[in-house]
Amino acid sequence: MQPTSFFAYGTLKRGEVRAHTWPFKPTSVQIAFTRGQLFDLGPYPALNTGNDWIQGELWTFQPAEISKTLLVIDDVEGYEHSPADDLYDRRVIEAVLENGKVVTAFCYFFLRWKQTPRAKYIEPGHKMPKDVADERERCARWK
Numbered sequence: 001m002q003p004t005s006f007f008a009y010g011t012l013k014r015g016e017v018r019a020h021t022w023p024f025k026p027t028s029v030q031i032a033f034t035r036g037q038l039f040d041l042g043p044y045p046a047l048n049t050g051n052d053w054i055q056g057e058l059w060t061f062q063p064a065e066i067s068k069t070l071l072v073i074d075d076v077e078g079y080e081h082s083p084a085d086d087l088y089d090r091r092v093i094e095a096v097l098e099n100g101k102v103v104t105a106f107c108y109f110f111l112r113w114k115q116t117p118r119a120k121y122i123e124p125g126h127k128m129p130k131d132v133a134d135e136r137e138r139c140a141r142w143k
Contacts, residue, residue: 006061055140070106
């Protein structure tokens with residue numbers, strides 16, 4: 001079954017410069033976490049595979065809205081199903097809500113690492129909810 005949610009960790013989050021590009025009003029927006037490595041590229045962040053906890057937002061939409069939402073956000077994120085040309089790759093991931101519930105969501109992973117040698121790794125330094133991870137673990141987040 002296709003996800004009806006997106007994991008946003010940067011400029012698509014509420015209050016950020018691209019939050020207005022979502023084509024529909026979400027049914028909900030919740031704090032969520034996934035695994036990866038987060039990097040600051042200056043004007044926007046980049047997610048890579050990894051084992052850090054990353055904090056973002058889970059944007060959920062009506063099932064009938066997903067096809068158009070994918071088209072619009074794919075365009076915003078520079079994803080055209082052509083890895084040689086794409087800025088990001090869209091993948092289906094598992095995200096964990098603050099209450100510990102695991103959901104699937106679409107997420108964009110950065111592809112152009114060779115063109116961004118000054119990417120700054122964002123250290124995990126923020127506390128995690130107790131229902132998500134051990135209290136000693138920390139998460140990374142952009143802004």
